[in-house]
Amino acid sequence: MTATKLTSKSLGGNWGTILLPINKDGSIDFSKLNDEIDYLIAAGTDGIYTNGTAGEFYNITEDEYDKISELVAIKCRQENRLFQLGVSHMSPIITAGRLQRSVTLKANAFQLILPDWIPLNRQEQDEFMLHVQSLAKDTPLILYNPPHAKSKLDVSDFLRLETLVETLIGIKVADGDATWYQSMIPVAAKLAVFVPGHHLATGVKMKVAAGAYSNVACLNPRGAQKWWEMMKDDLEGALHIERLIVEFMTTVVVPFQKKGFSNPALDKFLAAIGGWASVETRLRGPYSSIEMSEVNEARKIAERILPKFLLAI
Ligand SMILES: CC(=O)N[C@H]1[C@H]([C@H](O)[C@H](O)CO)O[C@](O)(C(=O)O)C[C@@H]1O
Numbered sequence: 095m096t097a098t099k100l101t102s103k104s105l106g107g108n109w110g111t112i113l114l115p116i117n118k119d120g121s122i123d124f125s126k127l128n129d130e131i132d133y134l135i136a137a138g139t140d141g142i143y144t145n146g147t148a149g150e151f152y153n154i155t156e157d158e159y160d161k162i163s164e165l166v167a168i169k170c171r172q173e174n175r176l177f178q179l180g181v182s183h184m185s186p187i188i189t190a191g192r193l194q195r196s197v198t199l200k201a202n203a204f205q206l207i208l209p210d211w212i213p214l215n216r217q218e219q220d221e222f223m224l225h226v227q228s229l230a231k232d233t234p235l236i237l238y239n240p241p242h243a244k245s246k247l248d249v250s251d252f253l254r255l256e257t258l259v260e261t262l263i264g265i266k267v268a269d270g271d272a273t274w275y276q277s278m279i280p281v282a283a284k285l286a287v288f289v290p291g292h293h294l295a296t297g298v299k300m301k302v303a304a305g306a307y308s309n310v311a312c313l314n315p316r317g318a319q320k321w322w323e324m325m326k327d328d329l330e331g332a333l334h335i336e337r338l339i340v341e342f343m344t345t346v347v348v349p350f351q352k353k354g355f356s357n358p359a360l361d362k363f364l365a366a367i368g369g370w371a372s373v374e375t376r377l378r379g380p381y382s383s384i385e386m387s388e389v390n391e392a393r394k395i396a397e398r399i400l401p402k403f404l405l406a407i
Contacts, residue, residue: 100202100234102263105286106304107140108322110311111148113365116376122158126372131166133371135173137315142170143205145180146307148361153378159192167199178203184210186222193229203234213244223259236264252281266307269293275300292343295336298325310339312364317404342399346392356381367392370407
């Protein structure tokens with residue numbers, strides 16, 4: 095079977111991340127991971143992706159990388175579900191290795207970051223992306239450029255890379271204010287732009303967002319999907335829900351961010367609050383995890399603020 099060919103026009107929607115169930119000794123619990131992938135597939139999100147930040151791509155061995163990618167690829171192909179494999183790594187050599195070993199898995203796309211120790215000048219960005227394109231063959235690419243990346247790309251970089259790299263179909267970025275959205279309209283005309291999950295309705299209203307690799311799907315993949323569907327025929331209603339999600343994030347999640355917990359710690363906390371996966375809050379060290387004992391209180395606040403469909407399992 096050939097993989098459905100994603101394009102900058104067809105790529106979009108609510109994508110659910112794989113989160114790693116980490117044992118006390120730091121190993122990955124593959125049996126729990128298995129169940130989690132089954133749940134995500136059954137939840138009916140537009141797609142599933144591996145090795146995002148929430149998948150702790152920066153802190154796994156190459157053997158683990160291969161095992162995770164294979165597991166997700168086999169299950170998603172069996173069930174005919176769209177999936178993307180993250181091949182990101184801070185080292186260009188490791189990214190290339192991940193890519194080369196994953197090409198046969200027939201992902202619908204690869205997600206990747208630029209090399210992330212020494213910032214890349216434009217020529218180096220171009221060279222890296224062309225190299226990756228040649229390794230990925232005809233599998234499309236999504237470039238992930240978070241605000242903490244060493245090489246921060248702007249509108250002109252995205253447009254240049256889109257012209258240069260034929261198989262680049264999307265980008266994942268943090269959003270900004272109305273001026274930012276305005277500036278991204280030319281990019282959105284050419285590439286599928288993914289914005290933070292909790293701002294997706296705004297992104298749609300501003301005619302920029304094609305979808306989200308979603309932290310709302312971390313909380314509840316089914317609920318996040320329902321919210322995305324709502325954006326198509328009741329955008330005002332979806333914007334109202336977004337305000338509730340943002341209120342929930344501000345009340346429950348941001349205080350942990352202010353204490354210094356990382357984004358993946360927050361994503362795992364969201365999943366534990368949602369309670370749909372057998373994933374707990376533990377991250378692989380040295381990164382700190384939010385204690386499971388915080389989950390009950392957070393869940394109570396979630397129940398007060400959020401609509402039922404975002405929490406029901
Ligand atoms: C608010 C937000 O968008 N969070 C997203 C983060 C950040 O983009 C990332 O932590 C920056 O490094 O990425 C993910 O964890 C990921 O790709 O797996 C998904 C999560 O929804």
